[in-house]
Amino acid sequence: MDFLNNYIYYIGAFGLFFIGLYTMLIKKNLIKIIIGLTLLDSGIYLFFVAVGYLHKGTAPIISGHSPASEKMVDPVPQALILTAIVIGVSILALALSLAVKLYQHYHTLNIKNIKELKW
Amino acid sequence: MVNPVLLIAVPLASAFLIPIAGLLSKKFEKIIPIAAMLFNFIISLMLVFPVLEKPVQVYIGGFSPPFCINLFAGPVAIFFSILISLVGLLISIYAASYIKKGATEKYHILYLLLLTGATGVVLTGDIFNLFVFFEILCISSYALVAYTNDKAGIEAAVKYLIQGALGSSLILLGIGFLYGKYGTLNMAHIAASINTITAASDFIPLVLLITGFGIEAAIFPLNAWLPDAHSSAPSTISAILSAIAIEVGLYAVLRIIFTLFGASSMLLFFTFLGLTTLLIGEMCAFTQTNIKRMLAYSSIGQIGLILFAFAMGTAHSITGGFFQLLSHTLGKALLFLSAGYMIYRSGSMHISSLQGQAQKMPYTAFAFTIGAFSLVGLPPFIGFPGKFMIIKAAMFKYEMLFTILAILVLTATIIEGVYFFKVVQALYFKGDDTATPKQRAPLIVLIPLFLFVLLIIGIGIYPKYIIKILNTTGKEFINRFDYIRGIIR
Numbered sequence A: 001m002d003f004l005n006n007y008i009y010y011i012g013a014f015g016l017f018f019i020g021l022y023t024m025l026i027k028k029n030l031i032k033i034i035i036g037l038t039l040l041d042s043g044i045y046l047f048f049v050a051v052g053y054l055h056k057g058t059a060p061i062i063s064g065h066s067p068a069s070e071k072m073v074d075p076v077p078q079a080l081i082l083t084a085i086v087i088g089v090s091i092l093a094l095a096l097s098l099a100v101k102l103y104q105h106y107h108t109l110n111i112k113n114i115k116e117l118k119w
Numbered sequence B: 001m002v003n004p005v006l007l008i009a010v011p012l013a014s015a016f017l018i019p020i021a022g023l024l025s026k027k028f029e030k031i032i033p034i035a036a037m038l039f040n041f042i043i044s045l046m047l048v049f050p051v052l053e054k055p056v057q058v059y060i061g062g063f064s065p066p067f068c069i070n071l072f073a074g075p076v077a078i079f080f081s082i083l084i085s086l087v088g089l090l091i092s093i094y095a096a097s098y099i100k101k102g103a104t105e106k107y108h109i110l111y112l113l114l115l116t117g118a119t120g121v122v123l124t125g126d127i128f129n130l131f132v133f134f135e136i137l138c139i140s141s142y143a144l145v146a147y148t149n150d151k152a153g154i155e156a157a158v159k160y161l162i163q164g165a166l167g168s169s170l171i172l173l174g175i176g177f178l179y180g181k182y183g184t185l186n187m188a189h190i191a192a193s194i195n196t197i198t199a200a201s202d203f204i205p206l207v208l209l210i211t212g213f214g215i216e217a218a219i220f221p222l223n224a225w226l227p228d229a230h231s232s233a234p235s236t237i238s239a240i241l242s243a244i245a246i247e248v249g250l251y252a253v254l255r256i257i258f259t260l261f262g263a264s265s266m267l268l269f270f271t272f273l274g275l276t277t278l279l280i281g282e283m284c285a286f287t288q289t290n291i292k293r294m295l296a297y298s299s300i301g302q303i304g305l306i307l308f309a310f311a312m313g314t315a316h317s318i319t320g321g322f323f324q325l326l327s328h329t330l331g332k333a334l335l336f337l338s339a340g341y342m343i344y345r346s347g348s349m350h351i352s353s354l355q356g357q358a359q360k361m362p363y364t365a366f367a368f369t370i371g372a373f374s375l376v377g378l379p380p381f382i383g384f385p386g387k388f389m390i391i392k393a394a395m396f397k398y399e400m401l402f403t404i405l406a407i408l409v410l411t412a413t414i415i416e417g418v419y420f421f422k423v424v425q426a427l428y429f430k431g432d433d434t435a436t437p438k439q440r441a442p443l444i445v446l447i448p449l450f451l452f453v454l455l456i457i458g459i460g461i462y463p464k465y466i467i468k469i470l471n472t473t474g475k476e477f478i479n480r481f482d483y484i485r486g487i488i489r
Helices: A002-026 A030-052 A076-106 B005-024 B028-053 B075-098 B104-123 B127-148 B151-182 B187-193 B200-217 B225-232 B235-260 B264-286 B291-312 B315-346 B362-376 B383-395 B400-429 B443-461 B464-478 B480-487
Strands: B056-060 B069-073
Touching (some): A002 A030, A002 B151, A030 A076, A076 B127, A076 B151, B005 B028, B005 B104, B028 B056, B028 B075, B028 B464, B069 B075, B075 B235, B075 B315, B075 B443, B075 B464, B104 B127, B104 B235, B127 B151, B127 B187, B127 B200, B127 B225, B127 B235, B151 B187, B151 B200, B187 B480, B200 B235, B235 B291, B235 B315, B235 B464, B235 B480, B264 B291, B264 B400, B291 B383, B315 B383, B315 B443, B315 B464, B362 B383, B362 B400, B383 B443
Antiparallel strands (some): B056 B069
16 A cells, blocks of 8 residues: 555556547547647646655645644645646647637548648 | 846737737837847847856846746857847848738737747746746747648648647656656756766656757657748748747757756767758758748758757867857748748749749849858858858767768758759749849848848858857856856855
8 A cells, every 4th residue: 555655646647648648649630639638738737746745744834833844745846837737728728729720721620631731 | 237037028028018009009019029129139239248257147036046946148048049139120120011911919929929938948047947938939839830820821830739739748747857856946956966867767857858849949750840830831930930949949958968967978869860850851851842841841951950060069069050050040031031022922832933033023032042052051151151160070070970970961961052052043044034023022121131141141251259259158068067056056
């Protein structure tokens, strides 16, 4: 159980990452590729939070009541991930709006059939 | 002393000033980018001499590093900042008459954001901050590629976005690994802990970061998006992507290799990677019939050459790399801009449609010719000293291997010469000689072209001063410990 306690978040993070990568590489539908991108990003967010996580740690607030020796969770990755989530959302929004435009031009989202620029 | 923060703050603020000022008059959207870039250019020039003596640092929030986000305006950062603001300024003057259709206001906002991101990437000393600025650069370039809103533009933007977003995710993962191991995000602080790469826990983030930034820099196996994106975007955007965006990606790659990891044991690998990129790029460019696609593939080749120069790792080759970077930025921006107006008039990107354009648009065709000759590396132009220094640096390695590599570089130059001369021949010596009415480009388009031509010839004839400054610039990449000591005291 100790192994699971320590590594379960990493397993989850890389599970999500590789599911996302698989979806991006294998699927032919653009929407599914974008979903894969989101999954992959979620895996990375989870990885970041797992890096700073301590089992049974507390919130990193120093107050008079809590002794200084108490274990605290690292707050920096969480702050970073808030930024990264915002960036991820803006990429997602741009990707989906481009998908709409692509559908208006080609009447399909299957990337096998979109080859105007293929040489 | 000027504060380098202004280099980021002013374009960012003026980008969002555009829609507000647009309520008053439509003219502001064209003037604000020019004013912001002129301001950046002047500030960067004012910083040159202080920075050559001692790098200027800014601690955001007032804490000292590694606890704050720091801006490190060293010689490399100022070199790139001058290049970005100069090219950005000239292209925004050109765009004032070139961009007429569509959402022009949004074009100018995104254009300024792209330049803000590029300046931020080169100035920052914090790896997560670098990622954030890199995303500003990338997201605005995805949107700008789709600006034309036609079939090709949207398709190219989708391809670019999917590959670029995957690349940025890999960068983020690499940063996660680094933070997990070293518990800091300051690049100098991380670099202080890494001497040589032995452990897999250092190697994995190196590979992730190089792959992620390599996608934006279009290094060989990762360059699939570039020809589509550069050929489908409006010509001003092709110029800024080719002249600034991929160079900034390359800067990030070099910063990772030289400063962050000090990966001197892997430099030979990057030499080969650069050479492969060069050969593939030039050979693909040779077979193109679409002029903008040809220029895009030529950019891939040039990036390969620059990477090759830097990866040789000697003081001479790094100076040569910086010079070649300068020459490619000026030359390729000029080529895309002059080709852009000829395409605009003839209505087709096919090389055969450019036949006889020299009679119709003599100045634009002349500017294109100068740019082409400079990129090939003919003597009076800026391209010659760059290529000369790279070949010389390769020969001064006194190794059989590098002599062979130098021969391959020269072979690639010959291929480059052939396809550029083909276009120049079409411009001047083909097509009907009947006196066609002259359709000169407007003056506001000719001014930036003329300034580019002036710079290319001027620096080409007197490269000495620039080389002197670039020698100091190159030291920042070679003396990694000076960089670290400069930040962490």
